[in-house]
Amino acid sequence: MDRPDLPLNGLRAFEVAARQGSFTRAAIELRVTQAAVSQQIQRLEDLLGLTLFTRASTGLMLTDEGAALHPVLTRNLDEIGALLDRMRDGRYQETLHLGVVTTFAVGWLIERLPGFQASHPGISLRVFTNNNRIDIAKEGLHMAIRFGEGNWPGLEAMPGIAAPMSPLCSPALAQNLHRPEDLARLPLLRSYRADEWPRWFAAAGAACPDVQGPILDSSIAMADLAAAGLGVALLPVPMFARQMAAGQLCRPFATEVQAGRYWLTWPRAKPPSVGMRMFRDWLRAEGG
Structure with missing residues (x-):
């Protein structure tokens, strides 16, 4: 059914009546007469060519078709209501x-x-x-x-x-780093991803030394230790552009490796x- 032809009044009346289980209670919620609710739902049923309710001693009972339609209407009307609530102050919030x-x-x-x-x-x-x-x-x-x-x-x-990751260290340590092999003389700070240093050395065409020492779960902490001259950290270079621009960290080698x-x-x-x-x-x- 095309959107301009959607029977919105009838659908709303049906959703409320199905939720309330009564045309009377639906009329109270919608602030219309019971006859108006009944007429809207009758028009909807005529348009669809099916029955949405049956009457029982306990009240209204949904037919199979009504039971299929009701949760879809409820969910979408709730979403529309929630969205409109977020626009009450003149903008979406x-x-x-x-x-x-x-x-x-x-x-x-x-x-x-x-x-x-x-x-x-x-x-x-x-x-x-x-x-x-x-x-x-x-x-x-x-x-x-x-x-x-x-x-x-x-x-x-x-x-x-x-x-991309590359070794970063303090300017003082960088002065003595000319080849990847020179890193073997310094503490290499490690993250919990154990394969990072071996991958970088392989990309640099050098043998990876035995990397030992504490394992850190924070690149920020590794960068702080590296800036203090306590080792060399393998770090995502774009995330430390400010420290490099300020001269706190240096990048001694152009080789980089993609770890993610x-x-x-x-x-x-x-x-x-x-x-x-x-x-x-x-x-x-x-x-x-």
Whole structure:
């Protein structure tokens, strides 16, 4: 049935009557007469060529056709009502809970959030940082930005910013680094992804030394240790552009390795809300 021909008054009367189980109670909710409710539903039944209700001693009973139609109407009317509620103050409003791996939040997102708020003033964004281990459903989030290959069960994933990794260290340590083999004399800071240093050395055409020492689950912490001259960290270079521009970190070698990228993820089973789509489109435009 074409949209201009949808019997909206009859559908609304049917949904309320089915939910209330009574034409009388439906009339009270709709603030019309019982006869008006009955007439609207009769017109709907005539248009469809079927019966939606049968009468019983306990009240109205839905036919199979009525039972199929009712939950669809209820769900969609609820969604329309919720959406209209968010527009009562003259603009669309929504609160969006976003989980973000800390490296991306500090290195890229936070400085750009004023731009998002300026272009979408009705979207209240609440950012919750994490160490890349997150469960959207359990933590009450709508979306999450994480680092990886883009394959997470039950989630849609939109590719975001690439994050090639390369060794970063303090300017003092960088002065003595001329070949990849020179790194063997220094502490190599490790993340929980054990294959990163071997992959980088392979890309540089050098043998990987025996990498030992503490394992850190935060690139921010590794960058702080590297800036203090306590070792060399293999880090996603674009996320530490400010520290490099300020002379706190140096990149002694051009060789880089792709260990993944940042992705925007959300539950596959739940359609994105208006606010989620706004943020997704903004992130796609900002991240190129």
